[in-house]
Amino acid sequence: MRRSAGRRPSGQATRSGARDDLAGKLVGAAAALVAERGPQGFSLREVARRARVSEAAPYWHFPSKEALLAAVAEQGFASLAAAMAEVRARVKGRPQLQQLGIAYVRFALTHPSHVRIMFGPEITDKTAYPTLHEAAEHALSLLVATISEAQRDGHVRRGDPWDLAVAAWALVHGLSALLIDGQLKDRVTKPPEAEALASRVAKLLEIGLARTRR
Amino acid sequence: MRRSAGRRPSGQATRSGARDDLAGKLVGAAAALVAERGPQGFSLREVARRARVSEAAPYWHFPSKEALLAAVAEQGFASLAAAMAEVRARVKGRPQLQQLGIAYVRFALTHPSHVRIMFGPEITDKTAYPTLHEAAEHALSLLVATISEAQRDGHVRRGDPWDLAVAAWALVHGLSALLIDGQLKDRVTKPPEAEALASRVAKLLEIGLARTRR
DNA sequence: ACCTGAACACCGTTCAAGT
DNA sequence: ACCTGAACACCGTTCAAGT
Numbered sequence A, B: 001m002r003r004s005a006g007r008r009p010s011g012q013a014t015r016s017g018a019r020d021d022l023a024g025k026l027v028g029a030a031a032a033l034v035a036e037r038g039p040q041g042f043s044l045r046e047v048a049r050r051a052r053v054s055e056a057a058p059y060w061h062f063p064s065k066e067a068l069l070a071a072v073a074e075q076g077f078a079s080l081a082a083a084m085a086e087v088r089a090r091v092k093g094r095p096q097l098q099q100l101g102i103a104y105v106r107f108a109l110t111h112p113s114h115v116r117i118m119f120g121p122e123i124t125d126k127t128a129y130p131t132l133h134e135a136a137e138h139a140l141s142l143l144v145a146t147i148s149e150a151q152r153d154g155h156v157r158r159g160d161p162w163d164l165a166v167a168a169w170a171l172v173h174g175l176s177a178l179l180i181d182g183q184l185k186d187r188v189t190k191p192p193e194a195e196a197l198a199s200r201v202a203k204l205l206e207i208g209l210a211r212t213r214r
Numbered sequence C, D: 001a002c003c004t005g006a007a008c009a010c011c012g013t014t015c016a017a018g019t
Helices: A023-041 A044-050 A065-090 A096-110 A114-118 A130-154 A161-180 A191-209 B022-041 B044-050 B064-090 B096-112 B110-119 B132-151 B162-179 B191-209
Strands: none
Touching: A023 A065, A023 A114, A044 B096, A065 A096, A065 A114, A065 A130, A096 A114, A096 A130, A096 A161, A096 A191, A096 B110, A114 A130, A114 B096, A130 A161, A161 A191, A161 B162, A161 B191, A191 B162, A191 B191, B022 B044, B022 B064, B022 B110, B044 B064, B064 B110, B064 B132, B096 B110, B096 B132, B096 B162, B096 B191, B110 B162, B132 B162, B162 B191
């Protein structure tokens, strides 16, 4: 009960750009370890070992293993949002939604362990980490914005944009989960097949959300 | 290297109906523990404690913690398939698909930890447990059958039924995952709201998969 | 303020030993 | 064939102690 509950979960340096920043190094090592071994093989002690500090050292910067993972998850939502923003900047008009969906699945397939941390039960209460919550919220807001604009341009049916966004999110998130969890291994074994499936499903999304009478 | 890799992962009795069946008792205790504490709080030692045997005892019946969890997951897919079959028997015609979707989400919301075990990373290689794989395959086959019949009856567009089934599965699975993982807690806080959202999303599914020009 | 070393209470799994 | 008791190598977390 002597430490101050690990501020700076995003892991900036204490002073400007100091490179003795252990918090940042821990987040980096944690992200790498998650990518390597997945949520199962992850351990705080191994992170400490990789950062060349004692097993108790991380506790000064993060109140728990969960808090460190929350920082990793936040990082993940930031990269996801960046990937989404890139698509929104690059492709305009009717195909935007489909491309956004494909980008989502692609992100999940290239960072499966990251995605598991972002959404899985490792972080029990997401609202306990406000910056994580905001990062997730921001990614969703990009999708809602895309839907709203598509409605304005007449590419998507009328209706509550949040509802439609959740449906779109659920579709690509569900496909990602099924692929990551190996539930479709019988029929889709290689990455290109997964990409093709993602493309077809995202096409169905575009059709499904399209204005009736197309 | 002295035991025979735990046969009977479904946990039947050795002789007909013998009630000293430890394997079955372990699966029961494991399922209860999963429901109580989730995948995180689950431990093989606690299961052994609840079954009133030593911590080494489970290893005669199951080669690993993962194998015991695979039995729990198999049970989960069996109940899911049963719930789906019930819907298929009860409701016919065009609303069948929507009702199936709602039933899926309802199952996930009432058995969140079970669903996590069924789909999560706890079981690394699903193909290593053939009966688990079959149980999952069977649940999917019910969905494919529903789609095929709906196509025959003119309620669903043309196209590879497996593709359409995967899209439908992804949609309801994704919505379930987002709800379970608390990703929608900002907007949907109570079970009735979740049900209503599931209903609207499943309706979108029906519309999206409908024949064009409806 | 920040970190170490040692400790506590847990794990999954193995292995000799019992019946 | 089936189970126990003890052991090994790990965990997350805490706490006194150092600087």
